[in-house]
Amino acid sequence: MKFLSALAATIFALAVWQAIVSMTGLPKFILPGPALVAETWWQSRWLIAEHTWITAIEVLIGLCCGTLLGVVTALQLANSRAARVLVQPMLIFTQALPVFALAPLLTLWLGYGLWSKVAMAVLIIYFPITSSFFDGLMRTPPGFLDLARTMQASPRAVLWHIRIPAALPALASGMRLAAVYAPIGAVIGEWVGSSQGLGYLMLLANGRAKTDLMFAAMLTLGVFSILLHMFVRRATARMAGEAR
Amino acid sequence: MTPAPDLTFSGTATINGVTLFAPLTLTIGAGAWTCLLGGSGVGKTTVLRLIAGLETGAEFSGQIAASDGQSVPDRVAYMAQDDLLLPWATVVQNVSLGARLRGEVVDLDRRDRLIERMRLQDHMAKKPAELSGGQRQRVALARTLMEDRPIVLLDEPFSALDARTRADMQDLAAEALQGRTVLLVTHDPAEAARLGQSITVMTQLGLTPCDPPKAPAPRHVDDLETLETQGALLKLLREAA
Ligand SMILES: Nc1ncnc2c1ncn2[C@@H]1O[C@H](COP(=O)(O)OP(=O)(O)OP(=O)(O)O)[C@@H](O)[C@H]1O
Ligand SMILES: [Mg+2]
Numbered sequence: 072m073k074f075l076s077a078l079a080a081t082i083f084a085l086a087v088w089q090a091i092v093s094m095t096g097l098p099k100f101i102l103p104g105p106a107l108v109a110e111t112w113w114q115s116r117w118l119i120a121e122h123t124w125i126t127a128i129e130v131l132i133g134l135c136c137g138t139l140l141g142v143v144t145a146l147q148l149a150n151s152r153a154a155r156v157l158v159q160p161m162l163i164f165t166q167a168l169p170v171f172a173l174a175p176l177l178t179l180w181l182g183y184g185l186w187s188k189v190a191m192a193v194l195i196i197y198f199p200i201t202s203s204f205f206d207g208l209m210r211t212p213p214g215f216l217d218l219a220r221t222m223q224a225s226p227r228a229v230l231w232h233i234r235i236p237a238a239l240p241a242l243a244s245g246m247r248l249a250a251v252y253a254p255i256g257a258v259i260g261e262w263v264g265s266s267q268g269l270g271y272l273m274l275l276a277n278g279r280a281k282t283d284l285m286f287a288a289m290l291t292l293g294v295f296s297i298l299l300h301m302f303v304r305r306a307t308a309r310m311a312g313e314a315r
Numbered sequence: 316m317t318p319a320p321d322l323t324f325s326g327t328a329t330i331n332g333v334t335l336f337a338p339l340t341l342t343i344g345a346g347a348w349t350c351l352l353g354g355s356g357v358g359k360t361t362v363l364r365l366i367a368g369l370e371t372g373a374e375f376s377g378q379i380a381a382s383d384g385q386s387v388p389d390r391v392a393y394m395a396q397d398d399l400l401l402p403w404a405t406v407v408q409n410v411s412l413g414a415r416l417r418g419e420v421v422d423l424d425r426r427d428r429l430i431e432r433m434r435l436q437d438h439m440a441k442k443p444a445e446l447s448g449g450q451r452q453r454v455a456l457a458r459t460l461m462e463d464r465p466i467v468l469l470d471e472p473f474s475a476l477d478a479r480t481r482a483d484m485q486d487l488a489a490e491a492l493q494g495r496t497v498l499l500v501t502h503d504p505a506e507a508a509r510l511g512q513s514i515t516v517m518t519q520l521g522l523t524p525c526d527p528p529k530a531p532a533p534r535h536v537d538d539l540e541t542l543e544t545q546g547a548l549l550k551l552l553r554e555a556a
Contacts, residue, residue, distance in 0.1 A: 215399060220368070222417065
């Protein structure tokens with residue numbers, strides 16, 4: 072059913088797209104039709120695949136590092152009052168900074184290669200991961216904590232056996248959000264300075280008025296993001312306490 | 316396990332300067348079931364949580380002591396209306412939670428014996444969401460027994476169950492907790508009349524002791540004297556309101 076509705080929506084969107092192209096008669100360097108984009112995509116499939124591979128690597132490394140960093144930060148925050156007082160305001164402040172503004176700096180510090188993009192992805196997902204997991208850790212049902220107390224549990228044991236498992240669904244929703252944001256981060260990084268990746272390819276195609284290639288790259292990025300999101304959804308289903 | 320001690324609770328509690336209960340003294344007999352019966356909001360849960368050493372919204376001044384002079388909170392097992400089963404853990408994991416939290420080795424034989432005694436052997440690997448309300452309370456009772464504490468504090472543990480399951484659970488708990496010092500907090504006169512070896516009614520005016528029926532607990536649900544006691548308790552509750 073879900074698949075059918077996705078299929079129907081795709082066909083509908085393609086039809087609308089084609090209708091706009093046919094009715095307005097816009098030149099193909101302004102708005103190429105779906106057929107042309109599909110053709111270009113097929114012709115440039117190896118080029119696109121190469122750049123997709125680069126972006127995918129950046130996103131996956133970014134996701135792993137960002138999740139790890141976010142989880143560790145949330146645990147520290149949940150465990151120590153001092154950390155909450157010192158770090159929490161900083162965390163919120165960094166969220167107020169536009170990530171776009173940081174991208175050139177990261178390129179300056181980390182170079183043109185992989186790591187400045189990974190850093191962008193990490194930056195953009197760090198906050199959702201940290202804050203969702205931290206919230207989960209601080210919202211343990213109080214009855215569980217009472218019970219643990221009457222059982223003479225140490226704070227460490229409570230964290231390990233109760234607070235962390237109780238917070239996993241919150242972490243799962245943070246990770247699902249991160250899966251959507253991480254590709255955005257990596258592509259921003261590529262726009263600011265790179266010689267590889269889907270962001271780079273889009274910029275390049277745009278600059279040469281190869282709008283069809285630009286569309287092909289963009290749609291590939293979209294499909295990649297959706298697949299990544301679906302994958303992370305699946306991977307976190309157990310954590311979220313869904314379907315055993 | 317140390318032998319079950321007498322408990323004495325005496326003192327007064329205020330919430331934001333407003334008196335919750337005036338000075339009162341509650342004695343909980345060693346190795347017996349004491350039922351504290353009262354309407355909603357009189358402070359039953361507060362009394363029980365104070366004894367367990369848990370947070371309450373109230374400020375307490377007074378004394379909570381065991382007859383053998385040893386610490387009370389270190390020797391209680393606690394069971395609440397909400398079964399407090401960890402939803403991600405299986406039945407066996409929930410039953411052995413205490414030992415795992417203390418980093419002790421779980422006594423597997425004891426655990427399995429208790430699970431069998433609670434007739435849960437067919438559900439050992441299930442998660443709480445796969446159990447009925449009565450089964451869940453039996454897991455909670457098994458977990459409470461697994462703790463093997465001389466003092467057991469029960470806060471309306473059966474009130475969310477249907478009448479039949481509740482009566483079954485009352486029988487099971489009465490039998491399983493024999494010989495321990497039990498404080499059962501409840502708003503159900505029938506429950507107090509069935510289970511109490513000592514019954515105290517708590518109202519805004521203070522505590523009123525009430526004679527329990529002579530039959531040994533758990534009494535039959537249709538025992539005449541038990542029904543009379545139930546009526547008398549309900550009358551006491553309504554007079555106070
Ligand atoms: N954490 C809290 N902060 C402030 N007030 C509280 C808190 N907990 C309880 N109270 C108040 O204390 C009073 C007694 O509460 P308590 O839970 O002890 O009642 P109870 O006799 O157990 O009632 P019930 O039968 O409904 O469970 C209530 O009026 C309640 O509003
Ligand atoms: Mg209560």
